[in-house]
Amino acid sequence: MKYFIKTFGCQQNKADSERIARSFAARGITQAKNYQDANYIVINTCMIRRSAEDRVYGLVRNLVKLKLSSKGRSASGRKIIVTGCMVGLCYRDKTGKYLAKVRELLPDVDEFMPIEEVGFDNEPVRQNKTNGWVPISNGCNNFCTFCVVPFTRGREVSRPFEEIIKECQKLKVSGYRSVTLLGQNVNSYGADLIMTNKADSVAHDTFPLRGSSSYFGNPLLAEPYHSRHLPKFKPVYVKHLGRYRIPTLFPYLLEEVAKIGFENVDFISSNPWDFSDELINVIARNKNITRTIHLPIQSGDDAVLKRMNRWYTQTEYLELITKLKSQVLNVKFTTDIIVGFCGETEEEFANTVKVAQLVGFEKAYISMYSQRPMTAATEVFADNVSHEVKKRRWEILENLINKPNLDKIKMNRMYLYG
């Protein structure tokens, strides 16, 4: 018996697929080279953009055309299993409408498997032999209005601290040279552990959960947090980039992983909100932590950021960049940008261009906005920027950031006259 996994989307999905692979390997089922050879075809889905969702529908249709569906083929016993974000959304949409839609569009699928069933207990079958992906959390609490992740993966849940350290130590012993810590918002890691008093396994007595000038007590949280290894202290909120946040354990986790001795420790994706001074200090003093930081901006315009429910301003984002540049030698930045978000005017777009010029991003993952089910933007705003305008704005940023050698005169002409 053989399995084949097709993974769409981000590194977190790829890391999930490595754990799915283990669940097959544990039953003596081996990896097939292609769909044709497989008894189990697993499709790990992404919902971040409509195009990613459509690719899943297209793939299943093609498998059916190739007669690779089990339906109507009793002899083969082949199963098509869909998992990942599409299934997460099906299970979280209490109206059942999305599940009904998916069942209608994918009648040949044998099983819809929630990714939570895979969990973190399965040791991954790693595809990359030098860099290990290690998920540290799952889900997100931020509810950016364009983003479906809080609905596909649910609220943020952090993995136990010790479990992550053990997995990283094992990678090092196995000869891995680098590690990438993964999460939708890695630098909010541990806020849920602190809030729910589940950080007992954190052996640390110096991490500045209180005492930092940027933190202040939250009167709503009367019960002090305590763990086996820490003195009692009150959970506190930090006001950072326009929002109150719970302090996180990520700086400490990152430093502990760095101390294991990898050549490079990377992390994706981080959010400007949780990029605390403590985190900057940890990066600055550990030379094996990445110097290329992925810091999604999404838009450089304050009004668009507000509509996106991302409460930092252009100025605050640029201040954070300046702070990082001044404290972390040779730091570089990559980012995510959405063009053509609901109601984005030329003036608003021009502010994103301005930020791109000021920061000098190494690379940007630029996407044209598309409506996603259950998100606030879909419910509240009109998707009223035409595809042509989105495409032109995408090209302008793509040429500016990702093709820096393009003729600047041609680029300026494109920007000015479309």
Ligand code: SF4
């Ligand atoms: S922080 Fe990232 S994952 Fe979370 S809602 Fe916003 S865009 Fe989505």
